[in-house]
Amino acid sequence: MSLKRIVGRLVFLVLVIWAASTITFFIPRLSPRNPIRERFAELARIGGFSPQDLEAIVASYNTKFGLDKPLWQQYFDYVSSVARFDLGVSLNKYPKTVIDLIMESLPWTIVLLFVTTILSFVLGNLLGAIAAWPRAPGWLRSLATPFVLLMGVPPVLMGVLLLFFIGFRLKLLPLGSAYSTGMVPDWSSLSFILNVAKHQILPALSLILGSVGGWVLSMRGMGVTIQGEDYVLFAEHKGLSGFVIFKDYYLRNALLPQVTGLALALGTVVTSNIVVESLFGLPGLGRVLSQAIQANDFLVIYGIVLFITIAVATLMVVVELLYPLLDPRIRQE
């Protein structure tokens, strides 16, 4: 891969991040709401101090956060602080910064995201490849069908249905939250880890069940094309065993475009992940976001959105840059 291409993709990444931070800067400022005033008006209602004091507090906070400077300077400060990964402070949990909140909850999100994405990618591609493989036994090929039917059910709805049938009716698994109430988080005790894992099963299932079908469909399409290729025919005539052809000639080649698909799907996957987390009350980014929404903690909302956007865009570009390592045909160009 040429240096020019790498530089091109990196410039594109910077453009995307700049666009995202510009959007998150201007949209809130177009709105007539003033988060600091709203926050202190709320406190004033509870604590009972006079309107003059309120104005004084708001003015001093505006100075502290630089909100009294001209808009272009605020914009410049904002973009440069984003470049330094400084996303501001939480209005509700001050002096905690937005980055603190994100870092506390990020491990939960990443583990769930990683496990569900890998599982559905592996399961979907395997089932899809088998479904398109004419020598596989019929029952094995039909295993993919139920997953294709489940594709129409978004993860959140799957979550509600699973909660009802498995959690509520059968009482097999807990109805949400990260671990049983009353348990002290202690990552060295096995019973705590098992308890956490038990609470993760339903959220993970609701994310996996709906997304396997997509991989099945695209892999099956890919598989059908590859079966017609000369090298598969050649391998058959060489007398290689069915399993070797399946593994080395067929699956390997069909998998390549799927990896690109994985990068493209990332945005949707993260979105579903966040909404499912808030449905199940898991302490990941999703719950921080929904709590911030309910508490009008604007800087946290904007910070999380910006953080995820940058992460997704960066990962997409990284996968694109790593792609030639997987596919020698691109490397030679």
Place this chain on the structure above:
Amino acid sequence: MTTVAISQPEVLRPGRFTLTLRYLRRNQSLVIGLLIVLGLAIFTIHGMLTIDPKRAYPLAVLPKQPPSPQHIFGTDFFGRDLYAAMVVGLWQTALIGIIAGALGITIGVVLGFTSAYFGGLVDSVIKGICQVLTPIPAFLIQVIIAGSIDKREVTIYTMAFIVVLLAWMHPTLVIRAQVLSMKERQFVSVAKLSGMGDIGIIFQEILPNLLPFIAAAFVGQVFASMFASFYLAVLGLGPLREPLLGNLIWAAQSQGAFFNGWWWWPITPAVAMVLILGSLALINMGLDEIANPRIRRTE
């Protein structure tokens, strides 16, 4: 002299109706999808005519009642009759989807045609903006927009507007690609040589040929818009007073419906939403076949 009348062998030509029926028999996903939509439409219209819409709003009926002959879907914590809420909610969800879908596809058609037909700088700018915005998860930006609006002022029309703000890039890129390929076809060259103007070629030659494709893209757009507005509502960013399907699930979850045993509260809107999205996905699959003749099944 007698002339022997040779009877013409009758060619059995199936009528248009029979042909349509036969086609529909092959394209089962379209039929099933349309039937579910029809069922939901009958449910909603029948409901709109028979219920008192006030029952879909808080404090109208006795709260927390399980399903019974009086309240077939039960009532929720805030005293909404879930049957009435379902009728109003289905109607509002459909409205958001259709408004946002129609607006998105209109912007997509206008920008896609402008970009592809005129090319040059216009094309590079439109394409560039779409490509830079595409990797940004639209849903997250929608969260920001919805979050900056005062929750008391959010209506279902604001919801549709928020959704459409970030839903035009995909149709624009797709339609642009279609127009680009159509531009090279011979009938366009013939029209150009015969002295037809740009506007004439766009509206009389290219647009009519793209209509099936645009119809399929419209259904996809309605699906995506409903999906986006549903997710926003599940996070608590919808018009909180309205019985939108996503709002009902958000409210049920934040009141711990399953913990308290009010299972009917989240289940009813969830099943309704599965039916809507499932039927739209089926219709989209069926329409794809019409729009893309290469995968059309023949007898």
